[in-house]
Amino acid sequence: MPTDTPRKIATVKKTGRIIEALQKRGSAGITEIADDVGFSKSTVHGHLATLHEDGMVVKEGHKYRLSLRFLDIAESVKRTVAKHDIVREQVRELADATGEVVHFGAKEEGRVVYIEKSRGDSAVQTKSRIGGRMPMHSTGLGKAMLAELPAADVERIVAEHGLEQRTEHTITDVEELYAELEETAERGYSIDDEENIPGIRCIGMAVSVPETEVIGALSISGPSQRMTDERIEDELQPKLAQAANVIEVNSLYS
Template sequence: MATNTPRTVEAVQKTCRIINELQRRGETGITELSEDVEYSKSTIHGHLATLVDEGLVIKNNQKYRLSLRFLDIAESVKNRVTDYEIVHDQVRELAEETGEVVHFGAEENGRVVYIAKWQGAQAVQTKSRIGKQMPMHSTSLGKAILAEYGRDRVDEIVEQHGLEARTQNTLTRPSALHDNLQEITQRGYSVDDEENILGIRCIGIPVSISEAGVIGALSISGPSQRMTDDRIKNDLREKIAQAANVIEVNSRYS
């Protein structure tokens, strides 16, 4: 069997690319897939036939889409981080109380992944979605988690992913990031000061349990005009800390 390296299997890599493209397109045919992933139609057909046989892909009138089995997989993965129902309830309640967008995310492979999201009545529409991966250094979720890590782990993530300038406010020097993480540790919460999206500010706080350490983070996001320093410090900080505490206590005993 052909392999790219001793630890990777080319056939599996092709299957993963096909699944990713089906996720992006929603539903498509063999010709379109072949053009997008640059594999022959016969190769695409063989992989799709296997995925259909395994119940992971549905074929309908020569079109293919991901099956609902991925919902079951997603539910299983979400609950490995913590009790998802508790997280979902706190994210929803916090969003309704503040009127803003609230996320819960966890770190995986040096990225922060959105696990739960809810939009309050005044929330600004964002492109964030469950499962989306984001940089850690430019998001309040990511920085809240990084502040709980040792310097060596932070440096590993920076080495792996770099410090992309998402906006002109993004921290792009390791020394500046470490200084910011120290500030976060001292005050107990992180701030994304239009570092990921211009016009959007966020407050983030880590969620930790003694047995596992930091399991994720909560964030509240909104337009910079509403997300003032005064509101973050004197209103949102207490609300997000209470929500984090509920998740921590329930996760500890669930």
């Protein structure tokens, strides 16, 4: 009987698990990886040997690590989102100008994915990392993008991922989230008011190109005592808008 469910290849899924284990460990031997993923050592060895032959992993003694080919892959993926040298330049300039943590992220399968990050001189340490994924409803980046999406898309994302409570301030009520997104769309920027990390406030702004879906968002994050409403409106919002415009114009004509 025909089915709409695509056929899944178990071998490919196993390879993916092994790559993820190497990503987390940095470097590991066959036994360590086998213990992590729950496969036999012979299975792990076969996958690693194939990956090594294809240049995807490097063998150093009895340990394996991901090869630098993943850097090239990562850069290629970044370029599909926006003109990445411009994104990197604007993120760094924003961090230098504000002294805070600046991110650029994109939406993928209902999550925010960090694509670029820079820390200013006064920035607090955060655990965010390039390639890391976060919920959309609790982050400045995510709310900025959600506010630009059709209502049906927002409903689908909420239905699929829910509204995880990250802190005591996280919005976990659907109607409250919709009201927040409406306000975000009206003023042109989002606010993460300690909703993702306690003590951290964030302003986010969507980056869009005409006749396409929003391509990403920029955000500036810092301690709540520095990220006052007055500073956000008077200083940070204009800087964020200028950087977003530079990325949009360069993406449009690239």
